[in-house]
Amino acid sequence: MTRPSPSRTSPPTLREIEAQLQAAILTGDDTVLAALADGAHASRDTLLGVYRQAYTARLIEVLMSDYPLLRSYVGDVVFRELAHSFIAAHPSRSQNVRWFGTPFPEFLKEQGSAAKHPALAEIAAIERSVSDAFDCIDAPVLGFDDLAAYPPEEWARLTFSLHPSVTFMPAATNAFHIWKALNEQETPPRGVCLPIPEHVVVWRYGATPKVRLMMEEEAMIGREARRGASFGTLCEMLAIYADPDSAPARAAGYLQAWLTNEMLTSAKVVARNRRAHLARRAAPSSSSA
Amino acid sequence: MTAAKVSKPKASLPSARPPYLGFGLGLRPQHYTDIIEGSPDVDWFEVISENYMVPGGQPLRMLDKIRARYPIVMHGVSLSIASTAPFNAQYLSDLKALAERIEPRFVSDHLCWTGVHGVNLHDLLPIPYTREALDHVVARIDHVQEYLQRPIAIENVSTYIQFAHSEMPEWEFISELTRRTGCWLVFDVNNGFVSAFNHGWDAQAFIEGIPADRVVQFHLAGHEHNMSHIIDTHDALVPDEVWDLYRAAVERFGPVSTIIERDDDIPPLADLVAELATARSIAEDMLPELRKRRAS
Numbered sequence: 001m002t003r004p005s006p007s008r009t010s011p012p013t014l015r016e017i018e019a020q021l022q023a024a025i026l027t028g029d030d031t032v033l034a035a036l037a038d039g040a041h042a043s044r045d046t047l048l049g050v051y052r053q054a055y056t057a058r059l060i061e062v063l064m065s066d067y068p069l070l071r072s073y074v075g076d077v078v079f080r081e082l083a084h085s086f087i088a089a090h091p092s093r094s095q096n097v098r099w100f101g102t103p104f105p106e107f108l109k110e111q112g113s114a115a116k117h118p119a120l121a122e123i124a125a126i127e128r129s130v131s132d133a134f135d136c137i138d139a140p141v142l143g144f145d146d147l148a149a150y151p152p153e154e155w156a157r158l159t160f161s162l163h164p165s166v167t168f169m170p171a172a173t174n175a176f177h178i179w180k181a182l183n184e185q186e187t188p189p190r191g192v193c194l195p196i197p198e199h200v201v202v203w204r205y206g207a208t209p210k211v212r213l214m215m216e217e218e219a220m221i222g223r224e225a226r227r228g229a230s231f232g233t234l235c236e237m238l239a240i241y242a243d244p245d246s247a248p249a250r251a252a253g254y255l256q257a258w259l260t261n262e263m264l265t266s267a268k269v270v271a272r273n274r275r276a277h278l279a280r281r282a283a284p285s286s287s288s289a
Numbered sequence: 290m291t292a293a294k295v296s297k298p299k300a301s302l303p304s305a306r307p308p309y310l311g312f313g314l315g316l317r318p319q320h321y322t323d324i325i326e327g328s329p330d331v332d333w334f335e336v337i338s339e340n341y342m343v344p345g346g347q348p349l350r351m352l353d354k355i356r357a358r359y360p361i362v363m364h365g366v367s368l369s370i371a372s373t374a375p376f377n378a379q380y381l382s383d384l385k386a387l388a389e390r391i392e393p394r395f396v397s398d399h400l401c402w403t404g405v406h407g408v409n410l411h412d413l414l415p416i417p418y419t420r421e422a423l424d425h426v427v428a429r430i431d432h433v434q435e436y437l438q439r440p441i442a443i444e445n446v447s448t449y450i451q452f453a454h455s456e457m458p459e460w461e462f463i464s465e466l467t468r469r470t471g472c473w474l475v476f477d478v479n480n481g482f483v484s485a486f487n488h489g490w491d492a493q494a495f496i497e498g499i500p501a502d503r504v505v506q507f508h509l510a511g512h513e514h515n516m517s518h519i520i521d522t523h524d525a526l527v528p529d530e531v532w533d534l535y536r537a538a539v540e541r542f543g544p545v546s547t548i549i550e551r552d553d554d555i556p557p558l559a560d561l562v563a564e565l566a567t568a569r570s571i572a573e574d575m576l577p578e579l580r581k582r583r584a585s
């Protein structure tokens with residue numbers, strides 16, 4: 001069967017018009033101009049330009065409101081350049097503009113000029129996590145009283161659910177200190193790579209997102225707690241990581257901080273027969289801790 | 290044209306006209322505290338649906354507080370009713386979940402498309418007013434109304450370009466939409482003004498061309514006049530010529546729930562409430578029964 005050749009007189013379909021107008025906006029393709037009539041007071045080129053300019057302007061504005069501190073750190077000119085290249089590389093695929101800028105921090109990691117300053121991607125990642133913590137799903141907050149209900153002999157087998165807003169972020173640069181200075185409207189330090197990475201945690205306290213640094217060991221047991229490690233296991237990990245004698249006190253201190261910070265949602269006691277780590281420790285191949 | 294039928298949604302959907310709500314504002318986060326702590330003279334709020342289609346946190350908490358005291362209408366920007374791309378199932382399901390949670394007086398979106406091929410341009414893009422496009426949009430509105438189990442309201446957008454092969458004026462397209470699907474209409478007075486100027490239409494013809502009994506809401510907003518064209522910026526006071534068109538709209542449509550829709554350069558709540566009072570007094574001067582209704 002031969003396909004009928006498209007008749008020059010038949011008007012474009014809605015599907016064709018939408019594809020052409022989208023291409024005009026995204027790539028500057030002018031095909032759609034043939035389907036347009038001039039305006040009452042302006043040419044069709046000028047009027048098509050309204051959509052083209054509005055597209056980029058709107059998305060730059062979205063990025064500016066998502067990343068206000070990065071913007072003030074690099075300045076308007078640089079921010080706009082970065083935003084332009086991001087918009088060109090990442091057309092929005094989200095129905096909600098709220099998530100348009102989500103890949104921006106990752107983009108900055110790879111993007112030529114920004115990649116030379118790795119603090120930029122990390123500042124953006126902190127800002128992103130703050131936005132995400134802001135409207136993250138709601139969850140109950142575990143209180144001291146809830147924990148007091150468990151008898152002391154069960155504490156070793158307690159496991160915790162972390163609040164869904166809690167995000168652990170290792171930082172290879174001083175991004176946290178830059179972010180903090182900008183957030184407090186102080187002069188930020190120059191971006192530098194750190195000899196030892198820092199551990200940033202972002203979470204929501206009440207209705208407000210919070211950001212702080214954690215000691216490496218606190219971040220370590222925080223991640224393990226999220227994976228379901230029991231309080232007993234967390235204590236053991238701290239004992240291996242540093243001074244074993246003070247491990248229980250350190251563990252209690254971190255737990256108290258998490259409770260005060262509203263980072264925990266619930267606790268439960270795991271059944272004895274599910275303490276796989278003990279079985280592993282008892283196995284002959286395991287090293288003696 | 291086929292013989293006129295009475296406009297009504299599918300038999301399974303409620304067909305009662307949404308209630309008259311009086312004079313409201315678009316809800317903006319900058320005003321949460323003033324609304325919750327004060328008692329602004331605002332009858333109701335319209336919310337941007339997408340701002341609350343988030344997992345949780347502050348936005349939903351604030352909305353819960355405000356909706357306990359004020360009627361709410363949900364107004365979306367991403368339904369993309371005129372798109373030739375398939376519906377985004379997640380979007381529809383989130384929209385339905387939000388409507389079930391906040392029980393709005395009605396749900397609206399725009400006569401436009403926002404993207405195809407999986408891309409969202411986050412703009413309200415125009416369509417040619419052809420019979421082909423009409424059939425397509427009718428089928429899409431039917432689908433959404435069936436899915437949400439409620440009629441929706443469709444708003445006219447500001448357009449800058451027009452298509453040479455359009456077969457009817459925008460108002461005829463809109464009239465056919467409501468006749469064939471039973472959807473309600475939001476008449477954005479500013480958008481009507483902007484489109485009429487840009488395309489050299491008669492704004493009065495627009496008002497006279499849409500069925501009076503289907504308009505359930507007015508939007509009022511400001512714009513940016515660039516001499517050769519007007520851009521709908523929603524960042525300024527409602528200008529005199531939009532107030533004039535509003536008078537014509539009140540004249541034709543009668544008592545219609547009205548909001549001032551400000552999206553940018555958002556002033557303090559008190560300024561918007563003052564501007565809203567202008568809308569209220571214009572309508573009450575023309576329709577004295579509104580003043581009586583408010584006093585009672």
Ligand SMILES: [Fe+2]
Binds near residue numbers: 444480550
């Ligand atoms: Fe509007």
